[in-house]
Amino acid sequence: MENMPHLKLSDELNIKYAILPGDPARVDRIAEQLEEVQPLAYNREYKSIRGLYKGLPVLAVSTGIGGPSTGIAVEELSRIGVTHAIRIGSCGALQTNIHLGDLIMVQGTVRDEGTSKTYIELIYPAVPDYELLNACVKVAEKEAIPHHVGLGRSHDSFYTDREDEIDAYWASKGVLGADMETAALYTIGRLRGLHTASILNTVVEYKDNLEDNINSYTDGASKTMRGEWNEIHTALEALYMVSQADDR
Ligand SMILES: O=P(O)(O)O[C@H]1O[C@H](CO)[C@@H](O)[C@H]1O
Numbered sequence: 001m002e003n004m005p006h007l008k009l010s011d012e013l014n015i016k017y018a019i020l021p022g023d024p025a026r027v028d029r030i031a032e033q034l035e036e037v038q039p040l041a042y043n044r045e046y047k048s049i050r051g052l053y054k055g056l057p058v059l060a061v062s063t064g065i066g067g068p069s070t071g072i073a074v075e076e077l078s079r080i081g082v083t084h085a086i087r088i089g090s091c092g093a094l095q096t097n098i099h100l101g102d103l104i105m106v107q108g109t110v111r112d113e114g115t116s117k118t119y120i121e122l123i124y125p126a127v128p129d130y131e132l133l134n135a136c137v138k139v140a141e142k143e144a145i146p147h148h149v150g151l152g153r154s155h156d157s158f159y160t161d162r163e164d165e166i167d168a169y170w171a172s173k174g175v176l177g178a179d180m181e182t183a184a185l186y187t188i189g190r191l192r193g194l195h196t197a198s199i200l201n202t203v204v205e206y207k208d209n210l211e212d213n214i215n216s217y218t219d220g221a222s223k224t225m226r227g228e229w230n231e232i233h234t235a236l237e238a239l240y241m242v243s244q245a246d247d248r
């Protein structure tokens, strides 16, 4: 048994399926959709619980903000035997038809961050596992959950003097939304043989005030909270679907 230095989890858990919020507070809201929940660890930004979804053992672990902490989480999860991981994040939309609480299923993401670059050159794509993302899309379609499928952009900064200009550029290239962790998850996950997907809940509409929206999100605005419930539900259903197919 090896206890991971950051997550403080070991392979004794023997759990293959994980959902990964950025925010540790989201772990408690994931718990509301699981049964037989057990707290596991809380070290730095990494808060973890285990629970059952329709009888399937699932791990929920927060990854913190940005690529570096996400990269560490992906590495340690892979070392303790996790094989499938879905990020349930939040994002700012980059298209005007995407509204608060809409989900973005990230089909590929622009690697505009530093962590994935430390692993492999930028010509390597940041893409999800096809089957896992497809399972997420099928759940959203079946349950009429508002969602969009397309490209994301993962970045490392929030408050530079060029944010509007950068957003306008990527919006003009058809990118749907921006987060900070999907590129590290997809790139490092794939290099380590993990099946990954990323679902992002829209907490800022395009051309809205970023700080106002983030604040209203933390205050529990209903559309974004509904989006969060939907992304957790979608990820859990998708993991369950894929686990059933793996068992056959
Ligand atoms: O809500 P999470 O999952 O943390 O995701 C988004 O929110 C944080 C920024 O506010 C960044 O981590 C970004 O990717």
Ligand SMILES: O=c1cc[nH]c(=O)[nH]1
Residues within 6 Å of the ligand: 090, 091, 092, 093, 178, 179, 180, 203, 204, 210
């Ligand atoms: O605009 C936003 C909102 C959340 N997360 C981001 O990365 N950008």
